[in-house]
Amino acid sequence: MPFPFTLTATEGRARTGVLTTPRGDIRTPAFMPVGTAATVKAMSVDQVKATGADIILGNTYHLMLRPGPERMERLGGLHAFMGWDKPILTDSGGFQVMSLAGISKVKEEAVTFSSHIDGSKHILSPERSIEIQADRIGADISMQLDECVAWPAEEPRARAAMELSARWAARSKAAFGTRETQGLFGIQQGSTFENLRRESSERLIDIGFDGYAIGGLAVGEGHQAMCEVLDYAPDMLPADRPRYLMGVGKPVDLVEAVWRGVDMFDCVLPTRAGRHGQAWTWDGPINLKNARFAEDRTPLDPTIDCPASSQTSKAYLHHLIRADEILGKTLLSWHNIAFYQAVTAAMREAIAHGRFEAWRKDFHARHVSN
Numbered sequence: 001m002p003f004p005f006t007l008t009a010t011e012g013r014a015r016t017g018v019l020t021t022p023r024g025d026i027r028t029p030a031f032m033p034v035g036t037a038a039t040v041k042a043m044s045v046d047q048v049k050a051t052g053a054d055i056i057l058g059n060t061y062h063l064m065l066r067p068g069p070e071r072m073e074r075l076g077g078l079h080a081f082m083g084w085d086k087p088i089l090t091d092s093g094g095f096q097v098m099s100l101a102g103i104s105k106v107k108e109e110a111v112t113f114s115s116h117i118d119g120s121k122h123i124l125s126p127e128r129s130i131e132i133q134a135d136r137i138g139a140d141i142s143m144q145l146d147e148c149v150a151w152p153a154e155e156p157r158a159r160a161a162m163e164l165s166a167r168w169a170a171r172s173k174a175a176f177g178t179r180e181t182q183g184l185f186g187i188q189q190g191s192t193f194e195n196l197r198r199e200s201s202e203r204l205i206d207i208g209f210d211g212y213a214i215g216g217l218a219v220g221e222g223h224q225a226m227c228e229v230l231d232y233a234p235d236m237l238p239a240d241r242p243r244y245l246m247g248v249g250k251p252v253d254l255v256e257a258v259w260r261g262v263d264m265f266d267c268v269l270p271t272r273a274g275r276h277g278q279a280w281t282w283d284g285p286i287n288l289k290n291a292r293f294a295e296d297r298t299p300l301d302p303t304i305d306c307p308a309s310s311q312t313s314k315a316y317l318h319h320l321i322r323a324d325e326i327l328g329k330t331l332l333s334w335h336n337i338a339f340y341q342a343v344t345a346a347m348r349e350a351i352a353h354g355r356f357e358a359w360r361k362d363f364h365a366r367h368v369s370n
């Protein structure tokens with residue numbers, strides 16, 4: 001029985017709704033902070049919760065290497081391990097193998113690779129990935145194992161990866177079986193080829209998933225090319241299930257993807273850029289390393305209910321980042337995650353009141369032009 005997904009309002013292709021899971025409701029559009037190695041880097045679980053995030057992302061690749069799937073299960077699963085009792089979605093590992101692991105081989109049966117940590121050899125099949133996500137980690141939402149091709153890709157290569165991903169989708173679903181308290185998402189592939197994405201979508205719908213991700217984007221194609229794919233890709237997926245755009249993105253990417261029908265996002269940018277001094281604001285990104293903030297006593301954003309955003313001076317953040325203090329990384333990550341939650345909350349509100357078109361124009365005028 002799939003998780004109930006209720007659309008509370010739509011405006012054009014944009015939607016706002018609620019995905020109900022046993023561990024809690026996920027308000028969409030939703031941004032999932034990335035908790036790669038059982039932590040949203042530099043932040044405590046309480047700080048993540050305080051931002052309003054309804055769900056976080058975990059990574060099979062990192063957790064299977066350390067602490068290891070069987071140890072994770074012996075420790076009660078990821079929720080108990082890290083003290084996060086709300087929903088967790090885990091990525092299946094294929095994408096991280098290709099971007100992080102040492103020598104790796106993609107075969108029909110499985111992906112084999114060597115750990116980027118200690119060189120140890122590992123195998124990840126669709127079946128093993130599901131077992132790790134759903135049974136060892138205990139994810140509320142698991143992702144099928146897929147193959148994401150680099151950009152740009154020639155059509156034959158993109159077709160081969162899309163077809164392999166579709167076969168792995170069927171194997172992932174078979175391995176997952178029917179579960180009352182957990183969900184499984186399929187992943188649309190096909191690079192920038194409309195015909196391939198349509199074939200991918202049709203094969204995923206035949207198999208049937210609780211939600212559908214749009215993969216193969218945010219791999220270097222740039223905002224414009226991504227939007228061109230999003231002009232058609234979300235509508236190829238069932239309107240009554242969540243659509244999750246993987247690995248995206250900057251605030252403006254989220255706005256343009258929601259405009260085109262996307263419901264869920266994940267991205268390391270707010271935490272990774274935060275650790276390097278970048279803060280996202282309604283007026284665009286700024287870097288606190290910049291000398292102009294040395295004596296700026298104003299906070300990043302007094303309207304955001306987060307101590308890092310409204311009760312900390314830019315001067316102090318400037319000092320902490322310049323001094324490479326751990327607290328600087330924590331406060332800027334905290335602010336950025338809170339800002340992303342403020343953006344998704346504002347979009348939910350705007351769509352609910354049929355004001356998203358105007359809100360989007362204001363956002364661009366204020367955020368993008370600077």
Ligand SMILES: CNc1nc2cc3c(=O)[nH]c(N)nc3c(CCO)c2[nH]1
Nearest residue numbers: 095148215216217218219246247266
């Ligand atoms: C940063 N850009 C990005 N593009 C992605 C594309 C994919 C994809 O196609 N498949 C899977 N399984 N994960 C993906 C991820 C990891 C999401 O955190 C991506 N991340």
